[in-house]
Every structure is written in structure tokens, then in C-alpha cells.
Amino acid sequence: MNAIIIAAISGVIMMFSSVFINNKGAYRHIAAVLLLVLLGANIADTYGHHFFHIDVKGMLRFDRFGFLFNSIAIAATFIYVVLTGRSMEKIGKYTAEYFVLIFFVLCGICVLGCYNNLLMLFLGIEIMSIPLYILTGADKRNLKGNEAALKYFLMGSFSTGLMLMGITLIYGATGSFALNGIQLSKAMGGTSPAAGGPFLLESVGLILMLVSIGFKVSAAPFHFWTPDVYDGAPSVFTSFMATIVKAAGFIAFIKLFDARAGGSSVDVNAYTGVDWKMLFAFIIVATLLVGNITAVFQQSVKRMLAYSSIAQAGFMLFALFSLNDLAKEGLILYAAAYSLATIGIFAILVKMKDYTFEGYNGLGKTQPVLAAANTIFLLSLAGIPLTAGFFAKYYMLASVVKTGSYLWLVIVGVLFAAVSVYYYFRVIQAMYFKDGESETEEVSTGFKTGLVILAAIIVLFGVLPQSLLNWFYF
Amino acid sequence: MPIQYYIALASALFCIGVVGVLTRRNAIIVFMCIELMLNAVNLLLVAFSKMHYAKAAAAGAVTTAGTEGQLFVFFIMVVAAAEVSVGLAIIVMMYRNVHSVDVNFLNRLKN
Numbered sequence: 001m002n003a004i005i006i007a008a009i010s011g012v013i014m015m016f017s018s019v020f021i022n023n024k025g026a027y028r029h030i031a032a033v034l035l036l037v038l039l040g041a042n043i044a045d046t047y048g049h050h051f052f053h054i055d056v057k058g059m060l061r062f063d064r065f066g067f068l069f070n071s072i073a074i075a076a077t078f079i080y081v082v083l084t085g086r087s088m089e090k091i092g093k094y095t096a097e098y099f100v101l102i103f104f105v106l107c108g109i110c111v112l113g114c115y116n117n118l119l120m121l122f123l124g125i126e127i128m129s130i131p132l133y134i135l136t137g138a139d140k141r142n143l144k145g146n147e148a149a150l151k152y153f154l155m156g157s158f159s160t161g162l163m164l165m166g167i168t169l170i171y172g173a174t175g176s177f178a179l180n181g182i183q184l185s186k187a188m189g190g191t192s193p194a195a196g197g198p199f200l201l202e203s204v205g206l207i208l209m210l211v212s213i214g215f216k217v218s219a220a221p222f223h224f225w226t227p228d229v230y231d232g233a234p235s236v237f238t239s240f241m242a243t244i245v246k247a248a249g250f251i252a253f254i255k256l257f258d259a260r261a262g263g264s265s266v267d268v269n270a271y272t273g274v275d276w277k278m279l280f281a282f283i284i285v286a287t288l289l290v291g292n293i294t295a296v297f298q299q300s301v302k303r304m305l306a307y308s309s310i311a312q313a314g315f316m317l318f319a320l321f322s323l324n325d326l327a328k329e330g331l332i333l334y335a336a337a338y339s340l341a342t343i344g345i346f347a348i349l350v351k352m353k354d355y356t357f358e359g360y361n362g363l364g365k366t367q368p369v370l371a372a373a374n375t376i377f378l379l380s381l382a383g384i385p386l387t388a389g390f391f392a393k394y395y396m397l398a399s400v401v402k403t404g405s406y407l408w409l410v411i412v413g414v415l416f417a418a419v420s421v422y423y424y425f426r427v428i429q430a431m432y433f434k435d436g437e438s439e440t441e442e443v444s445t446g447f448k449t450g451l452v453i454l455a456a457i458i459v460l461f462g463v464l465p466q467s468l469l470n471w472f473y474f
Numbered sequence: 475m476p477i478q479y480y481i482a483l484a485s486a487l488f489c490i491g492v493v494g495v496l497t498r499r500n501a502i503i504v505f506m507c508i509e510l511m512l513n514a515v516n517l518l519l520v521a522f523s524k525m526h527y528a529k530a531a532a533a534g535a536v537t538t539a540g541t542e543g544q545l546f547v548f549f550i551m552v553v554a555a556a557e558v559s560v561g562l563a564i565i566v567m568m569y570r571n572v573h574s575v576d577v578n579f580l581n582r583l584k585n
Binding site: 137153175 | 481568
């Protein structure tokens with residue numbers, strides 16, 4: 001509760017700071033301080049210090065999983081603001097308002113971390129999405145930005161419509177919006193798939209929810225908006241959208257389907273009449289295929305990262321496929337590893353003058369620190385050992401192995417991870433083994449230090465993943 | 475009226491909305507179709523809410539069953555209003571730059 005309320009208040013404070021303070025540089029310092037306060041409040045909440053006592057009537061449920069994810073999201077946003085806050089000042093006149101919107105997005109993410117009712121799921125996703133539509137179109141004169149904002153908005157509200165229909169049908173079948181109430185109809189009637197009536201409504205409802213959240217996390221075949229939006233939006237905001245927001249979508253996703261399966265995954269198929277495992281397996285393979293294969297052919301690093309984010313979404317979907325404890329731990333680790341590495345890569349990308357692969361030629365000579373940090377981030381995304389990405393992928397695949405079936409899915413995952421190495425290494429190859437004068441904007445020492453610290457965190461999680469996951473239990 | 479009629483009407487409205495979103499190119503009309511989808515959902519929510527109330531009332535006892543469905547409708551209306559304000563602003567921003575609200579127009583400009 002602390003995080004939700006303080007995030008909203010922080011947004012309002014930022015709004016007023018734009019009225020009273022005219023110094024552009026001051027905004028990101030205020031935002032960084034507020035984010036630290038937010039992080040502190042959330043950690044205090046985790047250990048039982050509640051600043052606000054509100055009866056939520058069971059619509060929100062506060063557990064370690066949600067708190068841990070919220071802490072990661074807030075910490076990642078802090079790193080994001082510290083590294084790229086300065087670049088935000090170049091986009092438009094309204095720097096403070098961008099931070100306001102980021103705080104409101106965080107508020108939505110915190111709701112998603114602990115929702116226990118479909119109404120809160122809907123509100124969380126909307127609180128998260130609406131500010132993002134504005135951020136996407138922040139660069140008002142840029143036609144590509146306009147297109148991205150329009151596409152993102154239309155696709156976003158379309159998928160919201162689908163989700164609402166899904167929620168309504170589930171409500172019709174079960175008479176409740178509570179997350180654990182979804183299983184109600186199983187208790188009311190038999191478990192045979194041919195029962196019809198409420199079962200049909202419920203299956204259709206759940207499939208609509210699946211489609212809608214598939215849109216939100218850009219899983220194939222609902223990914224087509226992603227490359228245009230990520231490419232068209234200002235790079236600083238793409239960084240935010242592709243990482244923290246996407247991870248939050250997955251957290252919402254896993255909470256929903258975890259409650260549905262209720263721990264056991266056997267009778268789910270029987271009572272909805274849909275083979276869920278097969279459906280998820282299809283989505284995973286399609287997402288990995290589309291993301292990885294298309295990323296290979298990109299010329300622009302930014303667009304390659306857009307497709308790579310689809311490919312990484314494919315890996316996060318493994319957690320939704322297996323839905324066990326290992327999957328939950330793995331998803332948290334994956335969210336942290338993927339978000340931090342991608343934030344780092346984007347922080348370097350916005351400093352580049354040229355976004356194509358050629359633009360990185362010779363970066364190893366002109367900016368050795370940037371190139372070294374970028375290498376670590378790319379290795380982490382590719383899943384090379386000693387980086388956080390390795391254990392993230394390991395947990396994902398291990399969770400599927402633990403379910404005991406669909407082992408071919410693990411093999412497919414490993415093969416596509418190998419494909420992904422190709423396009424990540426193209427950047428590394430350009431930086432170190434090709435001659436050229438890659439031009440960057442002015443890089444401050446503070447920025448370099450930030451990157452080194454971020455790279456160190458990623459290596460730390462790669463060597464000791466338990467340093468993050470133990471927070472579940474202590 | 476039996477609940478099936480409401481389900482049929484709401485599904486029809488919803489499908490018209492979905493088809494409209496997928497086929498039309500005018501941003502304003504796409505937007506209207508999305509609103510149509512949301513309103514189909516509202517109608518169905520109210521119908522289900524009534525259905526759950528009637529079911530609980532028939533079993534005896536005064537009940538509040540089904541009120542949450544109607545409350546949900548208010549939330550949808552509020553959020554839809556917020557979405558409209560942002561969406562129309564985005565469409566106006568696009569119109570100012572290219573003097574068109576055709577969804578595919580920007581695609582053509584890019585090449």
C-alpha cells in the first residue's frame with residue numbers, strides 16, 4: 001500500500017515542482033530522491049511497517065512476490081532515471097511532466113504487483129498504460145513518434161476492450177471478480193469439459209484475457225505493433241516501455257494464471273475444455289521464432305532491440321507455461337536481469353549519433369568504458385554464464401523441466417537462445433573488431449560510473465542469483 | 475428477458491466493434507469502434523449483475539449479490555473518459571502534423 005500511495009503523491013509533487021522550479025536539471029534530482037523514498041517505503045512495507053492503514057476489502061493482497069517485484073521495478077526505475085534522465089531534457093519542453101507520468105506508471109505497476117481482484121487488474125493496467133501513450137508521443141513534431149503514439153494507443157485500448165470482455169464473461173460464469181473466485185465454477189459444477197453453459201463463458205473469457213495480455217507483453221501473434229512503437233517512440237521512453245512496463249505485464253499475467261491453475265495444472269484443461277499447455281506452447285514457439293529470426297535481419301540497433309524484446313518475452317512466457325515455484329522465482333530474476341541489461345544498452349544507445357550497427361564501429365577504441373559495459377549487458381541478454389541473464393534463462397528452462405512434460409519446448413528454447421547470440425554479438429563485433437569513428441555525445445564521468453555499477457550488479461546476480469531471490473524468504 | 479438475449483446483443487455489438495477496429499482506417503472511426511466494444515461490455519456487465527442478483531434472490535434472503543458488476547461499469551466509464559482525452563489529443567497532434575487522420579497515412583510518409 002505504501003508504494004501505491006507514495007508513487008501517486010510523488011507524481012503530484014513533481015507536477016508542482018514544475019510550477020515552482022525553473023531549473024531543468026533539478027527535476028531529475030528531485031525524481032531520483034523521490035524514487036529512493038519510494039523504494040524505502042516499499043521495503044518498509046515488505047517488513048511490516050505500513051504507513052497507511054486502509055481496509056482494501058481483499059481487493060489487493062500483499063505478499064512477498066508482489067513486494068519483491070515492486071522493489072525491483074522501483075529500483076530499476078531509479079537506475080533508469082539516474083542514467084538517462086539527462087537525455088529526457090532534450091525531447092521537449094515539459095521535462096518535469098515526463099517524470100510525473102513515470103511516477104503514475106509506477107503507481108499502476110505497484111497495483112499490478114499486488115492485485116487480487118479483476119477490477120484492480122483492469123485499473124492497474126490502465127493506470128500504467130495511459131501515461132505511456134503520452135510518453136510515446138512526447139516528441140510532438142516527430143512523425144514517427146506520432147505514428148508510434150497513435151498505434152500504441154489504438155492497440156492498447158483495443159486490447160483493454162478485449163480484456164474487459166474477458167473479465168465480464170468470467171464474471172457471468174462465476175459471479176465474482178475475486179482472483180481466487182475464478183475457480184468458483186469448478187466447485188459449483190462438475191469438471192467435465194462438455195458441461196457447456198458457464199464453462200463455455202469462462203473458457204472464452206479466459207482466452208480473451210490471454211489475447212489481451214498477449215498484446216500487452218507483445219507475445220506473437222499479437223506482437224505486430226511492437227517494432228513500430230518501440231522504434232518510433234523517443235529512445236529514452238522506449239527503454240522504460242520495453243523493460244519495466246513489460247515485466248509488470250508478465251507479473252500481472254502470472255498472478256492471473258497462477259490463481260486460475262491454483263497450483264495444480266492437471267484439471268485446468270479438463271474443466272475449461274481447452275488444452276492450455278498446448279496453447280501456451282504454441283505462443284511461446286511463435287514468439288521465440290518471430291522475435292529471434294526477425295532480429296537477425298535488422299540494420300538498426302534500436303529496431304533490433306525491439307525484436308529482441310519480443311524474443312525475451314518468449315523466454316519469460318516459459319514461466320507462465322510451467323507455473324510452479326521455480327517459475328515464479330525465475331520470472332523475478334528474469335525481470336531484473338532483462339530490465340537492468342536493456343536499460344543499460346538503451347542508456348548507451350541514446351548517447352550514440354547513429355543508431356545503425358555501423359554507428360557502433362570502433363566504439364571500443366573511442367569509448368572503452370561504454371563499449372565494455374555494453375558488452376556485459378549484451379552478454380547478459382544472450383544468456384552467457386557469469387551474467388544475470390544466464391541464471392534467468394536457466395531458471396526458466398528448469399521450471400519447464402520440473403513439470404516433466406513438453407521437454408521439446410526446452411530444446412526449442414535453447415536453440416533460439418543460440419540464434420539470439422548471433423545478433424547480440426554483431427554489436428560486440430562492430431564495437432571491437434571493425435574500424436570506424438563512432439560518434440557519441442558528450443559522456444560525463446558520472447554516467448560512466450553509473451554504467452560500471454550497473455554492469456557490476458548484473459555480474460553479481462550472475463554469480464549469486466540467490467542474493468536477489470533470498471528476499472523471498474527473509 | 476432471458477440472459478441469452480443480452481449475451482447475443484452484447485456479443486453482436488462487441489464483434490461489430492472488433493471488426494471495425496481491424497478494418498477501418500480512419501482513426502476517429504477506429505476510436506468509435508473501441509468505444510462500442512466498451513459499451514457492449516457495460517451492457518453485458520449490467521445484465522450479468524441482474525442475473526446474479528435474481529439467482530441469489532430466488533434462493534431467498536435479502537442479498538447484495540451482483541452489485542459489484544454495476545460498480546465495475548462506473549469504473550469502465552471513468553477510465554474510458556480518461557482514455558478518450560488522451561486518445562483525442564494524440565489524434566489532434568497527428569492531424570496538426572500531417573492534416574489527415576488516416577491510420578495508414580503515416581506509414582506511407584515514412585517510405
